[in-house]
Amino acid sequence: MKRELTCIGCPMGCRLTAEFNGTEVTEVTGNGCAVGARYAREELTNPKRMVTALVRVVGMERPLSVKTEAPIEKRLVFDCLAALGAVAVAPPVRIGDVILENVLGTGVNVVATEDIGG
Amino acid sequence: MNMKTKRVDLLIIGGGPAGLAAACAAREAGVTNLLILEREDALGGILRQCIHNGFGLHTFQEELTGPEYAARYIARVQELGIPYECGAMVISLSPERRAVYVSRTEGIVAVEAGAVILAMGCRERPRGALGTPGWRCAGIFTAGTAQKLVNLEGRMPGKRVVILGSGDIGLIMARRMTFSGAKVLACVEIMPYSSGLKRNIVQCLDDYGIPLLFNHTVVDIHGRERLTGVTIAEVDGKKRPIPGTEQEIACDTLLLSVGLIPENELSAMAGVALSPATGGPVVDETLATNVPGIFSCGNVLHVHDLVDFVSAEAARAGEMAARFLSGEKTAGERIPLIAGNGVSALVPEVLSKRPEADVTFMFRPRAVYRNARIAVFRGGKQLAVKRARILAPGEMAEITVKQDAFCESEGELTVSVEEVGA
Numbered sequence: 322m323k324r325e326l327t328c329i330g331c332p333m334g335c336r337l338t339a340e341f342n343g344t345e346v347t348e349v350t351g352n353g354c355a356v357g358a359r360y361a362r363e364e365l366t367n368p369k370r371m372v373t374a375l376v377r378v379v380g381m382e383r384p385l386s387v388k389t390e391a392p393i394e395k396r397l398v399f400d401c402l403a404a405l406g407a408v409a410v411a412p413p414v415r416i417g418d419v420i421l422e423n424v425l426g427t428g429v430n431v432v433a434t435e436d437i438g439g
Numbered sequence: 440m441n442m443k444t445k446r447v448d449l450l451i452i453g454g455g456p457a458g459l460a461a462a463c464a465a466r467e468a469g470v471t472n473l474l475i476l477e478r479e480d481a482l483g484g485i486l487r488q489c490i491h492n493g494f495g496l497h498t499f500q501e502e503l504t505g506p507e508y509a510a511r512y513i514a515r516v517q518e519l520g521i522p523y524e525c526g527a528m529v530i531s532l533s534p535e536r537r538a539v540y541v542s543r544t545e546g547i548v549a550v551e552a553g554a555v556i557l558a559m560g561c562r563e564r565p566r567g568a569l570g571t572p573g574w575r576c577a578g579i580f581t582a583g584t585a586q587k588l589v590n591l592e593g594r595m596p597g598k599r600v601v602i603l604g605s606g607d608i609g610l611i612m613a614r615r616m617t618f619s620g621a622k623v624l625a626c627v628e629i630m631p632y633s634s635g636l637k638r639n640i641v642q643c644l645d646d647y648g649i650p651l652l653f654n655h656t657v658v659d660i661h662g663r664e665r666l667t668g669v670t671i672a673e674v675d676g677k678k679r680p681i682p683g684t685e686q687e688i689a690c691d692t693l694l695l696s697v698g699l700i701p702e703n704e705l706s707a708m709a710g711v712a713l714s715p716a717t718g719g720p721v722v723d724e725t726l727a728t729n730v731p732g733i734f735s736c737g738n739v740l741h742v743h744d745l746v747d748f749v750s751a752e753a754a755r756a757g758e759m760a761a762r763f764l765s766g767e768k769t770a771g772e773r774i775p776l777i778a779g780n781g782v783s784a785l786v787p788e789v790l791s792k793r794p795e796a797d798v799t800f801m802f803r804p805r806a807v808y809r810n811a812r813i814a815v816f817r818g819g820k821q822l823a824v825k826r827a828r829i830l831a832p833g834e835m836a837e838i839t840v841k842q843d844a845f846c847e848s849e850g851e852l853t854v855s856v857e858e859v860g861a
Binding site: 333353370377383386 | 502828
């Protein structure tokens, strides 16, 4: 099956066409360089995204910014956001504090990206 | 008037990424009596609300969020014992480097400074600058205002969103609004290309099926108390709406991501010459303005793509201010540069007669150029040349000229771009 995607490797933004059989990318065309081929393979076989989000802080109107320590599978992004929607942290919080351990069983922790309180 | 007066060697106006990096570099270069003034309640500037990742790959060789990037510099400022005041807004600056600021805790305070670094950053182009018709209804925000509301204040500006302009802040907010439960209906761009990064178009719009409509703009705004919808239309080559292409989109929120403007009211007060091309001060290769002892760096000088480049530029301003304070003679006569074919917003715009180091020129390409050649000429002689696979207005381009090349040439300096074919 042919899949169309835009390479994010550089501002060229090559329009890539990849032959993808559901598990493997067999051919990439349209790429100006090797970055495009690699991007198409990763993006089609195992797309991942960093998630940055906000969680509630007990006793404050302002939220706390957090991130996944590493990219997680793209299909889990909204589940991850939903899981974080159920979290409320109590200050003080320091950068790097684990806010949600092993989110959705990915092995990836969600950590604070700012200090709040204290 | 009898007001409290402070005397410092170096005053840094603005505690965002530029001010922080400038302060650290100046302190490391030996300036001990310095002061950062920041009008917000905390240091960090715009980084505080940029909670997405993608910052710091050049500076720290890792990908950080905005608050994390800022925290590293704030920690350094504290380590170095650099004094700063938050909630302190500078309201005037004189050519003699006398500033006046207001603060809730200190009242009105004058600062007499040996040198000043302008690091005030930029602000967003507002609705008023666009000439869009319609009532002044609620629901129209600049993308950065919405970002502040959502990320710092925990408020949602609306539920059904249209974004006008495809600058990076608008793209980032398309994803943030989606993450926060809103429906983003479209991103409308009047140009045939986006000024945003490809990565952001893919990961903030494409990932969530948000259409990006090129050659389109908002031609009407509906709603009296609260926005109820917008009419968009296709535009022709001269950016005029094409009759018959109008379509109405029901929405309660319109976010504007239509450009950034360096914030130079204080610079102008101090007699600093401003450039119509960048909106920022005219500086030479040492980041010195035309007013002796006043330097400028970061987004108040010219709008950058990456905070990493702001930090690097600001650190240089800090070093240059330190040199000025140590009594080094400043450049005398300065030569204006010519922004040639395809070059806009050239920085530096003037040059000392004898630069003391290699000089890197930064600019925005006027259009998209493929297989391009960037060149610096002086009096018919080519001082530097560089090939680029692609140049686009959304990405700052640069070219470096070796110091000795300046010594061996005379005449007018021009930076230009041309397409050379595959």
